Amino acid sequence: MKLVIQGGRVIDPANDIDQQADLYLQDGKVAALGQAPEGFEADQVLDASGQIVVPGLIDLCAHVREPGYTQKGTIASETRAAAAGGITTLVTPPDCKPIVDTPAVVELIIDRAEAAGNARVLPMGALTQGLKGEQLAPLHALHSSGCVAFSNVRQPVRSSLALMRSLEYAATHDLLVQFQPQDESLTGKGCMHEDTTSSRLGLDGIPEAAETVEVARCLLLVEQAGVRAHFGQLTCERSVKMIQGSRERGLPVTCDVAIHHFFLTDENVAGFDSNFHVMPPLRSQLDRAGLRQALLAGDVQAICSDHQPHEAAAKQAPFAATEPGITGLETLLPLALLLVEQGMIDLAQVIDRLTCGPAKILGQSELGNLSVGSAADVCVFDPEEKWTLTDDNCQSAGRNTPFMDFEFKGQVTATVFGGKVVYQRAEQG
Amino acid sequence: MFEPIDANQIQLNSQGQLKHFLTTEGLSRELLTEILDTADSFLDVGERQVKKLPLLRGTTVANLFFENSTRTLSTFELAAKRLSADVLNLNISTSSTTKGESLRDTLMTLHAMHADMFVVRHSDSGAAHYIAQHVTPDVAVINAGDGRHAHPTQAMLDMLTIRRHKGDFSKLTCAIVGDILHSRVARSQIHALRTLGVAEVRVIGPQTLLPRHIEALGVMVYTDMNEGLKDVDVVMMLRLQKERMNSALLPSESEFYKLYGLTEEKLAIAKPDAVVLHPGPINRGVEIESSVADGPRSLILDQVTNGLAVRMAVMSMAVSGQMQEKQNNGENA
Numbered sequence: 001m002k003l004v005i006q007g008g009r010v011i012d013p014a015n016d017i018d019q020q021a022d023l024y025l026q027d028g029k030v031a032a033l034g035q036a037p038e039g040f041e042a043d044q045v046l047d048a049s050g051q052i053v054v055p056g057l058i059d060l061c062a063h064v065r066e067p068g069y070t071q072k073g074t075i076a077s078e079t080r081a082a083a084a085g086g087i088t089t090l091v092t093p094p095d096c097k098p099i100v101d102t103p104a105v106v107e108l109i110i111d112r113a114e115a116a117g118n119a120r121v122l123p124m125g126a127l128t129q130g131l132k133g134e135q136l137a138p139l140h141a142l143h144s145s146g147c148v149a150f151s152n153v154r155q156p157v158r159s160s161l162a163l164m165r166s167l168e169y170a171a172t173h174d175l176l177v178q179f180q181p182q183d184e185s186l187t188g189k190g191c192m193h194e195d196t197t198s199s200r201l202g203l204d205g206i207p208e209a210a211e212t213v214e215v216a217r218c219l220l221l222v223e224q225a226g227v228r229a230h231f232g233q234l235t236c237e238r239s240v241k242m243i244q245g246s247r248e249r250g251l252p253v254t255c256d257v258a259i260h261h262f263f264l265t266d267e268n269v270a271g272f273d274s275n276f277h278v279m280p281p282l283r284s285q286l287d288r289a290g291l292r293q294a295l296l297a298g299d300v301q302a303i304c305s306d307h308q309p310h311e312a313a314a315k316q317a318p319f320a321a322t323e324p325g326i327t328g329l330e331t332l333l334p335l336a337l338l339l340v341e342q343g344m345i346d347l348a349q350v351i352d353r354l355t356c357g358p359a360k361i362l363g364q365s366e367l368g369n370l371s372v373g374s375a376a377d378v379c380v381f382d383p384e385e386k387w388t389l390t391d392d393n394c395q396s397a398g399r400n401t402p403f404m405d406f407e408f409k410g411q412v413t414a415t416v417f418g419g420k421v422v423y424q425r426a427e428q429g
Numbered sequence: 430m431f432e433p434i435d436a437n438q439i440q441l442n443s444q445g446q447l448k449h450f451l452t453t454e455g456l457s458r459e460l461l462t463e464i465l466d467t468a469d470s471f472l473d474v475g476e477r478q479v480k481k482l483p484l485l486r487g488t489t490v491a492n493l494f495f496e497n498s499t500r501t502l503s504t505f506e507l508a509a510k511r512l513s514a515d516v517l518n519l520n521i522s523t524s525s526t527t528k529g530e531s532l533r534d535t536l537m538t539l540h541a542m543h544a545d546m547f548v549v550r551h552s553d554s555g556a557a558h559y560i561a562q563h564v565t566p567d568v569a570v571i572n573a574g575d576g577r578h579a580h581p582t583q584a585m586l587d588m589l590t591i592r593r594h595k596g597d598f599s600k601l602t603c604a605i606v607g608d609i610l611h612s613r614v615a616r617s618q619i620h621a622l623r624t625l626g627v628a629e630v631r632v633i634g635p636q637t638l639l640p641r642h643i644e645a646l647g648v649m650v651y652t653d654m655n656e657g658l659k660d661v662d663v664v665m666m667l668r669l670q671k672e673r674m675n676s677a678l679l680p681s682e683s684e685f686y687k688l689y690g691l692t693e694e695k696l697a698i699a700k701p702d703a704v705v706l707h708p709g710p711i712n713r714g715v716e717i718e719s720s721v722a723d724g725p726r727s728l729i730l731d732q733v734t735n736g737l738a739v740r741m742a743v744m745s746m747a748v749s750g751q752m753q754e755k756q757n758n759g760e761n762a
Contacts, residue, residue: 194641195641195642196641196642196645198640198641199640199641199642199643199645199646200454200616200645200646201554201555201578202554202575202576202577202578202579202613202616203554203555203576203577203578205641207641263430264430264431267433268430268431268433269433270433271433271434271435271436271558272554272555272558272559272562273433273434313533316533316563317532317533317553317559318532318551318553318554318555318556318558318559318575318576319553319554319555319559320553320554320555320576321532321553402431
């Protein structure tokens with residue numbers, strides 16, 4: 001299979017490329033940029049004139065809900081949504097049912113993703129068995145089956161000793177550990193950021209310390225264990241600063257922020273709209289500004305969707321009784337482009353945080369770039385096209401997003417995964 | 430990026446009349462005054478031989494209490510009966526319902542029975558908003574307490590009690606004392622007092638029982654009750670739930686009583702003609718001294734009487750606001 005993407009503006013931050021060029025893909029790999037390789041005869045041509053061509057996006061946290069919660073979404077439905085959003089690699093957290101703490105579950109996820117063929121799914125394994133925070137999960141076996149990182153998600157590892165031993169074991173095998181830092185007792189039954197709005201609404205608040213206390217504990221133990229660690233979906237400026245401080249001292253730590261935290265704040269909850277019920281919670285305006293600065297400075301190395309699709313009923317209840325989360329695969333790139341539109345960050349920088357930034361965190365050198373020999377994963381988008389996310393055009397099984405009926409500028413026109421076109425926007429009018 | 434929906438977009442009809450009663454926050458002074466005036470007019474009904482008015486004849490009121498309460502439930506029941514409504518009481522403890530879907534199902538079932546009004550008490554903040562906005566917008570929803578968020582009829586009966594004893598709100602300093610953090614009553618009182626234009630609203634309690642940045646609601650914050658009660662005209666006590674003692678919020682009942690209990694001695698710090706309110710049921714010797722609760726300055730029993738009138742007022746206003754809305758929609762259709 002030979003494919004050429006013609007006439008687009010190619011932005012490949014990993015190689016510092018931003019130029020108009022043709023991109024040649026062959027046998028699932030990037031074959032060349034600019035000049036066709038000798039004897040290349042395209043089986044398929046994608047016209048990308050007036051469009052932007054970037055490496056397929058890598059999303060460091062997307063819940064695909066399978067196995068276990070298929071009323072919310074399936075690997076097939078959610079990877080289809082990913083393809084429509086220009087995302088070719090998804091990292092999935094281990095809290096499906098059964099939990100990803102045996103190689104069989106890892107294989108099931110990878111097999112189903114391969115059968116669907118829309119995107120690459122890289123499972124994260126459980127750090128502890130059953131995510132109970134006590135007994136170490138079989139990290140080495142899980143890694144051999146395909147897990148790219150290990151996390152206890154938001155489930156507590158109450159014993160600091162158990163956490164340290166887990167990190168030391170992960171370090172033994174040079175495995176990446178991911179934290180979704182949240183102190184259990186400080187979080188309590190909280191459902192939103194603790195501040196003026198939570199006080200006014202009478203909703204249980206989650207103080208900033210619920211995140212920062214756990215970040216501090218994890219950083220100290222990471223230093224002790226010498227493990228590679230990534231902090232996912234941070235919400236507080238202070239957390240990012242602590243992690244950056246550790247980086248500057250040479251610790252192998254990185255972090256990401258979910259895209260909606262760059263736009264929404266706790267004040268959005270004021271109308272009790274359950275679409276703003278997310279975990280970790282939307283924080284203050286100051287945090288939002290701080291996270292934006294940190295993204296620009298490179299202190300936040302990746303942006304993820306923290307995709308959490310739900311069936312309608314999960315959001316039909318009083319605010320605190322609804323399930324948290326936003327369905328986010330299809331709005332990841334459009335919202336990232338909105339940051340550019342708002343003058344917050346350059347296009348190439350934001351593409352970096354969506355492609356080679358996350359690839360470096362995962363240690364996947366053949367992903368997130370358009371070097372010759374890298375995976376033929378490509379996202380092509382029209383930066384000027386205005387469109388609205390609607391119930392009709394949304395591909396995810398989940399419709400739970402405050403961005404429903406929101407007008408975006410910049411739309412994915414084609415997604416190539418492993419050298420095959422997996423998504424192509426329907427011809428306009 | 431997004432403007433949150435204002436409660437008034439839900440609780441008022443297109444003419445600005447009440448069609449649900451969800452919160453005192455954001456309602457105009459005129460509307461709050463209208464509630465008080467209407468309640469005033471209902472007060473003498475209780476004195477009559479025949480205590481019924483025909484205002485809600487033929488309508489069905491469903492009292493949906495997802496949280497246990499006998500006092501509030503019975504005043505709503507009596508208020509509806511005095512207005513000649515048919516009343517259905519449903520005590521649905523939250524433990525028997527799985528969350529979300531079944532709340533919706535319960536309401537849709539009652540909706541199918543053509544209930545005209547839901548009086549709802551629920552342990553989740555925003556429950557009444559949710560029902561009025563998303564489940565049954567065409568049924569008048571009266572919030573009888575949602576989580577820690579609002580208890581607007583309680584606040585309005587307090588306002589009626591204050592107005593009947595003190596008259597002009599603009600000269601008053603009011604202090605709300607005790608567990609502000611967990612209190613839906615306090616939040617509704619604060620909004621109502623501010624809108625009615627009292628000179629100053631204070632909250633008094635230990636930091637563990639004060640919500641974060643409560644001053645943003647326009648109140649003065651005091652942690653010392655002896656300071657906070659100076660020059661106060663109205664002392665509004667709150668009930669302290671026993672379970673707060675077990676959660677590191679307070680060391681003991683006796684220490685709380687010593688620092689924040691309303692004793693004769695502490696009441697003497699307030700103005701000589703200061704009055705005392707309490708939403709009940711009272712914990713004697715925990716937040717209030719018996720002699721204060723039963724004393725001449727206590728308005729606790731007046732509050733109960735006024736509560737009936739206020740509930741009759743908002744019930745009749747909301748039903749009429751709904752009818753008005755339906756007529757308008759019918760004309761437009």
